[in-house]
Amino acid sequence: MQRIGVFVCHCGSNIAATVDVKKVVEMVLLEPGVVHAEDYQYMCSEAGQAKIGAAIADKKLTGIVVCSCSPRMHEATFRKCAERYGLNPYMVEIANIREHCSWIHKDMQEATEKAVILARAAIAKVNLNAPLQAGESRVTKRALVIGGGIAGIQTALDIADAGYEVDIVEKTPSIGGRMSQLDKTFPTLDCSACILTPKMVDAAGHPNINIYTYSEVEKVSGFVGDFTVDIRKKARSVDATKCTGCGVCQEKCPSKKTPSEFNRGLGNRSAIYTPFAQAIPNVPVIDREACLKFKTGKCGVCEKVCQAGAIDYAQQDEIITEKYGAIVVATGFDTIKLDQYDEYAYNQSKDVITSLELERIMNAAGPTKGHLERLSDGKAPKEIVFVQCVGSRCSDDRGKPYCSKICCMYTAKHAMLIRDKYPDVNVTVFYIDVRTPGKNFDEFYRRAVEEYGVNYIKGQVGKVAPQPDGSLLVQASDLLDNKQIKMKADMVVLATAIEPNQGVRNIATMLTASIDTNNFLTEAHPKLRPVESPTAGVFLSGVCQGPKDIPETVAQAGAAAVKVIGLLAKDKLTTNPCTAKPDELLCNGCGNCAKVCPYGAITYEVRQVNDHGIREDRRLANVNSALCQGCGACTVTCPSGAMDLQGFSNRQLIAEVDAICR
Amino acid sequence: MKFSYYPGCTLRNKAKDLDAYARASAKALGFELEELQDWQCCGGVYPLGTDEIASKLSSVRALAQAKEKGQELVTLCSACHHVLKRVNDDMQNVEDIRTRANNYMKLDTPYGGETKVLHFLEVIRDRIGFDELKKKVVNPLTGKKIGAYYGCLLLRPGNIMAFDDPENPKMLEDFIRALGAEPVVYPYRNECCGGYISLKEPDMAKSMCQTICESANGFGAEMLITACPLCRYNLTKTQLDLPVYYFTELLAEALGVKEEALK
């Protein structure tokens, strides 16, 4: 029989306001095995832990139950505490009486009853606990960053500077990401390319950074410290070792009608192309869908004009297999498709554009060479309307339920830049709320209104109607004046909601990283572990975790890098000792457990056993505890009950069931 | 191809031609409209209140009758189409309405929204195909610039009507093209004509229709087509001299069955 101590935490008033903690103490003392019980204001505090330590010593405790917050919060804390006071850390169980009890119930009697039952279950379980020893596993000192935008670049640079090798996998032909498409950045109005390009160059030239562009992650196996990843390097059709980046091929390519992805389809590119002038690497790729050589077999112009002989039509996709200790997801975002928002006439009029398209129009290297003009007729607009929250904050099935966070600020930026460069243009912004929490953000927005004369109207736009004369009739509301506005505009800019990049769900699945209903990756804890995925060894950087602006992205990128460095700095990781363990006398050697093991941790060997005096050779299951991650799939497939999971054994779980149903 | 057909009150009366042209055209296109027996008026508007059951029963009866015959149910008038499709959606998805409606109806087998409701235009698009229609045209309406007027009832709410993109529909434009004419796209083709408001506030409807017609005219439309007698009624009351036809009239004309239809 164990000697169990039960420690009931008040968590200030978080628990104690709804659960009668004294009553819980009184009730648990009646449970078999419980030799000590007490309550305290904050069990996780230094003083609280000291109480646990004192009880371990005084009452010779062999097991501990802490009735407190979720084990996901403080299980590790109390395990360490137990260890410090000489108890095996796996002799600790947590009864979650906060998240699963006090926070969701109002009635004190009801909550107290439930807290007692949850405590009983934990006591019943700890009665059957056995000391466990954590094992060790090795750490591959190399990191993988998926995505080569500003988030991925910054993470890679920080990890590389700390002395670890990093690979960046980017699916487009160049690193740079969304930031390379932007013209200016808020709230300082400095040029996006001017601050991004040096970082791209740094990354490319860093001895510890290896960049795979035009590549995608295809398969991930393994676990923290020891991931194995297959990377598909798509055929570029250009030999990067020979190409000098002279650009003649792009100039001479006869197929120039493919919409440029970089310019959001507002301009065209050739079939052999680099997305933009500062692309890294400065090695073009051949778009085989557009290339005449690939489509018709005739052409071959690029091959003829290439002095370096770098064109290689026969190049094949290549699979690179590499081992990593940590993986950072930095897959970024895209704007949502506007097919569901035709009331804004995006598909009917060329002069209705998204804000990201406006970035390209304003950019000197963009389709209009930086001149603000209407895409329909090239005329300079005199009246521009900005519409905020297009597809954001929508609870219908057309848009996204969240705030895209960056739109208020970039719209202020656009409005300001336009008013600055073209003072004769009237700019009207229709907003629902202007959200500017950020350093110098509200000041920036106020400058747009006060100094630049941008006309902000509170109210949403209901319809944009193209007129026979080429203008756009914007029908909106002015909620403060309680008016309906019908105004003519030459251009309408939609602050389109952003969403995680396509394909992130696939990546999340490969990484077994959890993802929310909006396809944002979930963090391990929303406040305390915001850059880690719940899956050990997987970290989050940038908008893949939630909408962010550039400074926040860079900050998170650095934070993710620190987490990676902290991991790679270790030579060994302690492994979870809650692994599967077969009882050799019960094992049939049937082989079913190995069939369901996702880690290949189970093998079979013929061994002699002594079954109550009968010695015979038997085929028996063997668990490699370094590989086993403790899911328990094998335990259920085992009919004889030979396979059990340490820490979550059949008898422990049954004891919990019994305690709850008692 | 045989469909159950629900003409609706107006098509028996003021809009006989909308119905006649449709029947003749259907024949020319190779499908048959079998009028439901003893159908009752759909009520003209869909009852929005969640507690209104009785006013939905005539629609349920029509839907159940089509189910018994194992046929899809075709409508022509926008209002009837709107009401029948939405009531059908209720019968499929709103348990409370389904249970109560069935309690009233006492059918042999309860009705649960099994009938598919199709607009005549949907039959052409989804069952016949515009390419096929184009082949059957004998008098192409070449050179005619036609503005399609959808109105609200066919399109909204988009998730239930599922007729076309509610903000940028193209079914009638494709239809116009198939007849050999030129569709004129204008932004107010899905804005309201005023509907029943014209009874008590005719000026309101008039001003709304004025906006619609001016926009269509401004983009070069010589005429409008519509599926709804009420829309047509309202649209013809503007100061503009823009003719408004039922889409079936042009269809019958293009298919060469117009004369025959009015016999």
Next chain:
Amino acid sequence: MSINNEFRPKIVAFCCNWCSYAGADLAGSSRLAYPADVKIIRVPCSCRVNPMFILRAFEKGADGVILCGCHPGDCHYSTGNYYARRRMTLLFSMLDYMGVENGRTRVEWVSAAEGVKFSTTMNEFVEKIRSLGENVRLGDLRCKN
């Protein structure tokens, strides 16, 4: 159990550590209430739940048992919930075949981000069990001691 003649069911919820237990935590920290009748048992993965645990719960007087795990495709252990899905489908079908009300068992996939779903699911499930009433059918065959 019954207070003031009101039927208070015993409900056991098995939640996988990575998604659903975290979803339950999120429901808690978001103060999304559900009845106290639900008691959660933490398991590493939905595939750890043995049909014997479920039957044991019924044996000991549970009125409903629900299993929550990561959404298919999102299992922390890649494939665990796929096995759980087959096992539970067959088990539930067998119980239904033997005449046990099929509303007493349920599987729901709840991610770590779905606090709302967790709470709604539990409210619904408790509601369902309350409407089914006490587990008489299995109760007839229950341990009498």
Next chain:
Amino acid sequence: MQELKNRAIELLENGTVARVLGWKIGENTYDPEPAFFDSVEAMKDFVYNNFCAANLSKYMIEASKLEGKTLVCLKPCDSYSFNQLVSDHRVDREKAYIIGVGCKGKLSIEQIKKSGVKGILSVTDSDPIQVETLYGNKELPYTAGMLSRCFSCKGKEHVVYDELIGESAETSTVDRFDEVRRIEAMTPEEKFAFFQAELSKCIRCNACRNVCPACNCRKCVFDGNKFDSAQKANVDSFEEKMFHIIRAFHVAGRCTDCGECSRVCPQGIPLHLFNRKFIKDINTLYGEYQAGADPEAKGPLTSFTTEDAEPSIVSKGGIV
């Protein structure tokens, strides 16, 4: 029969096999018993007649541990069980010399008694069956004495053998899932009443478990304390239910539907109805699967597809 006996003696004599696993003649025609014969001398008691219904494959677990090969007589349905035991690594294919024996449907004295014949003195295994009773001689059609499982026989092909001896005749006349469907069509109350009535007869003798070739654990989970579950003592009726559900679950995907469980149950509980429900559901949801047909196949409960049905299918009208 004689051909089989001669061949077995021949193989024993020439040393191909060390022993024969077959049936030993009983007091009457109708009660042969499974037996090992390790000499030509012993073979005098060997018999194979139409009452030899027992599935011998499970005896091969012990035989696999013995020196030398064992000749085992397997009927077509037994050969599936044998294969399943091979894939469970419980028998060694190399230790077996399999003679696939013909089967014309197996007879059972219980079945004959059930058809209303009383005071039986002797029976033949012929078609028709000649019965000598205290009240005179009777003639019964063959099917009147046939085991019910044989009416839904899965075929007379052996899936594994070294040689074949004897003729078979098709006996399948009904769909084996008809009984399951009949129960599925009942109201929950009727289902419950049906199973409660059947299972209340259980005396927990473990005959079903002992005969079942898929129930091949060295030690049954119900005999251990891994789940803190009660020992053999029949503590309460819920336990009974739990035992049979879990037993069916543990063999799901491995049960070949040999029908031995129902044949040996002294209380006549139709235990195969549990297994068949699982088989039917597996076939419906995850594709046709016959345990033992292919020893390399991955069982339905150790595999999955990403598009598998959700458990909620059960409450949405069930798996039909």
Next chain:
Amino acid sequence: MSHQNNQAEMIKEISGVNPYKCMKCGKCTATCPAFDEMDIKPHQFVSYVQSGNVQALAESKSLWKCLSCFACVERCPRDVQPGRIIDAARQIVVRQRGGNYLTADEIPALLDEELPQQLLVSAYRRYKR
């Protein structure tokens, strides 16, 4: 419960709308073709229900000006459906004795040659019990 609150509850029940989902963006008002005729604007409907001031809504001009064109329903980003709210308010009025906006005796004067039956039927349904 006061009469006011009672009526607000009725509106919520009849319309099936949760007015608290509204984020006051004004897209309904921006889109409403009957805006000019309305004294209480579509985006204000929810406020009246929220504050329980249903009487004002019931006495408003807006009540009879809504066309049931569903533009607000279609475009509302929060699925609030102001059109359903105003219809529910109308239901409350017409279900009370004498609350009809249209009476049989005024109809003949409103008719003309071409007027389709549909118009009468629809108006009857929306304006009258």
